Amino acid sequence: MQTFDLEAQGLRALNQALHNLKGQQTNETAWEVVNPKGSHAIAVGVDAPVDITVRGSTGYYCAGMNKQATIRVKGSAGPGVAENMMSGTVIIDGDASQYAGATGRGGLLVIKGNAASRCGISMKGIDIVVHGNIGHMSCFMAQSGNILVLGDAGDSLGDSLYEAHLFVRGSVKSLGTDCIEKEMRPEHLAIIADLLKRGEAEHLAKPEEFKRYGSARKLYTFNIDNASSY
Amino acid sequence: MCGIVGLFLKDPKLEPQLGAMLTEMLITMTDRGPDSAGIAIYSGANDGRAKLTVQSAQPQVDFKNLDEDLKDAIGTPVLMLIKSTHAVLEVPAAQLDAARSALAHLRPSVKVMSAGDGIEIYKEVGLPKDVAARFEVAKMHGTHGIGHTRMATESAVTTMGAHPFSTGPDQCLVHNGSLSNHNGVRRELKRLGMTFETENDTEVGAAFVSHKLQQGETLGAALEATLTDLDGFFTFVVGTKNGFGVVRDPIACKPAVMAETDQYVAFGSEYRAMVNLPGIETARVWEPEPATVYFWER
Numbered sequence: 001m002q003t004f005d006l007e008a009q010g011l012r013a014l015n016q017a018l019h020n021l022k023g024q025q026t027n028e029t030a031w032e033v034v035n036p037k038g039s040h041a042i043a044v045g046v047d048a049p050v051d052i053t054v055r056g057s058t059g060y061y062c063a064g065m066n067k068q069a070t071i072r073v074k075g076s077a078g079p080g081v082a083e084n085m086m087s088g089t090v091i092i093d094g095d096a097s098q099y100a101g102a103t104g105r106g107g108l109l110v111i112k113g114n115a116a117s118r119c120g121i122s123m124k125g126i127d128i129v130v131h132g133n134i135g136h137m138s139c140f141m142a143q144s145g146n147i148l149v150l151g152d153a154g155d156s157l158g159d160s161l162y163e164a165h166l167f168v169r170g171s172v173k174s175l176g177t178d179c180i181e182k183e184m185r186p187e188h189l190a191i192i193a194d195l196l197k198r199g200e201a202e203h204l205a206k207p208e209e210f211k212r213y214g215s216a217r218k219l220y221t222f223n224i225d226n227a228s229s230y
Numbered sequence: 231m232c233g234i235v236g237l238f239l240k241d242p243k244l245e246p247q248l249g250a251m252l253t254e255m256l257i258t259m260t261d262r263g264p265d266s267a268g269i270a271i272y273s274g275a276n277d278g279r280a281k282l283t284v285q286s287a288q289p290q291v292d293f294k295n296l297d298e299d300l301k302d303a304i305g306t307p308v309l310m311l312i313k314s315t316h317a318v319l320e321v322p323a324a325q326l327d328a329a330r331s332a333l334a335h336l337r338p339s340v341k342v343m344s345a346g347d348g349i350e351i352y353k354e355v356g357l358p359k360d361v362a363a364r365f366e367v368a369k370m371h372g373t374h375g376i377g378h379t380r381m382a383t384e385s386a387v388t389t390m391g392a393h394p395f396s397t398g399p400d401q402c403l404v405h406n407g408s409l410s411n412h413n414g415v416r417r418e419l420k421r422l423g424m425t426f427e428t429e430n431d432t433e434v435g436a437a438f439v440s441h442k443l444q445q446g447e448t449l450g451a452a453l454e455a456t457l458t459d460l461d462g463f464f465t466f467v468v469g470t471k472n473g474f475g476v477v478r479d480p481i482a483c484k485p486a487v488m489a490e491t492d493q494y495v496a497f498g499s500e501y502r503a504m505v506n507l508p509g510i511e512t513a514r515v516w517e518p519e520p521a522t523v524y525f526w527e528r
């Protein structure tokens with residue numbers, strides 16, 4: 001286990017050490033970051049199959065652009081956690097602030113508490129599992145990937161949605177423009193079962209308890225009747 | 231951007247450390263707002279005395295014999311404590327308005343930062359650490375306080391453009407964001423008798439809340455009204471003689487984190503600002519919901 005004291009050694013040294021692992025055969029596969037104290041940009045841009053545990057809460061953009069790594073935050077995360085993640089896994093034990101998993105292209109983001117507004121905004125392939133609730137304008141313009149919410153969703157869920165799958169167990173305060181409830185088919189239940197398992201939530205919910213929301217496909221597809229408005 | 235910090239103490243044992251705790255929180259928020267900084271601290275309310283905190287660009291000239299001149303004008307001794315560009319003038323509570331009127335006449339160039347039973351406001355242009363040091367904020371005690379680090383957007387970087395803004399007795403407000411309908415609201419509030427020192431959008435937010443309180447509304451109701459009448463981005467933290475309130479606009483893009491223990495309620499634009507508070511590890515930490523009013527009163 002490599003222990004890194006963020007307060008003593010500094011952020012640049014941490015991220016440089018993690019970036020140095022790229023493409024290396026290394027035994028340094030388990031990392032621990034202590035004294036994060038809400039600092040920004042912890043473990044951003046990691047591109048190696050390592051495990052990183054952050055012992056405390058983080059500030060802006062923790063685990064941004066992650067590739068391959070498993071990053072676990074033993075606390076809450078500030079705005080933009082796992083923004084633009086490519087692959088790997090990010091697990092937040094506490095809550096996440098706004099735009100968690102924004103624009104994420106791959107990998108898995110698990111938030112064990114609540115996520116604030118704009119969770120999964122413009123997601124393009126990432127899977128997101130939230131054990132609690134998500135805030136307003138979540139999944140705005142979400143393009144692909146899956147989000148599974150065990151709690152409730154705030155206002156304007158999935159506004160201007162493309163082809164992401166949204167699964168919510170609790171209430172949805174309101175659906176955004178062009179987002180509708182859709183039929184749950186066996187292939188969707190299989191996706192949910194897989195997300196529950198990978199999202200450490202199998203013991204918390206069953207696939208049949210969720211509702212599926214998706215795009216009505218009226219907004220983003222060309223409609224000949226509206227040709228004069230374009 | 232801007233940074234906000236706030237502390238409302240429940241445990242009187244922490245009161246001697248209020249200034250030190252707020253100073254540390256304020257300095258942590260320097261990179262959210264390095265232009266200017268300010269702090270409002272509440273102490274000594276209900277002891278029959280009231281305080282005017284005043285500011286001058288020429289303190290050597292303006293503050294010279296100010297206590298004696300005021301005494302002659304209002305007929306009662308005035309206790310003056312000078313701190314750099316600011317001075318606190320303490321008078322019997324019943325004489326506060328008389329002292330304020332006399333001051334305007336005696337020293338027209340002096341600005342009133344705050345007036346009330348408990349409030350003192352110190353604010354200046356410069357880095358938060360320098361502003362806190364010149365006013366020795368770390369030595370101050372009190373029951374609650376609010377601090378602000380400013381990254382200016384809507385008006386010039388000046389002392390009077392720094393936060394907190396005080397537009398009513400023992401009231402103050404700090405703001406992260408920008409209001410888009412402040413000119414219209416200012417015109418309406420002027421018509422209703424409110425006065426303004428600056429062209430700043432936040433001063434309008436402060437005066438809006440003060441006007442509601444003047445009308446007899448509760449702090450909660452006054453904050454609730456900001457959600458319908460003010461347009462733009464805002465996270466507001468408001469102080470009154472006995473209370474401390476927080477409200478965010480419905481979009482809620484301006485960050486806010488709160489923490490509560492048996493000893494205090496704390497506010498920070500980021501969690502970072504609160505990491506050294508006692509017992510933060512076991513505090514209830516949460517992000518205030520959009521369009522939701524939170525307030526604490528003793």
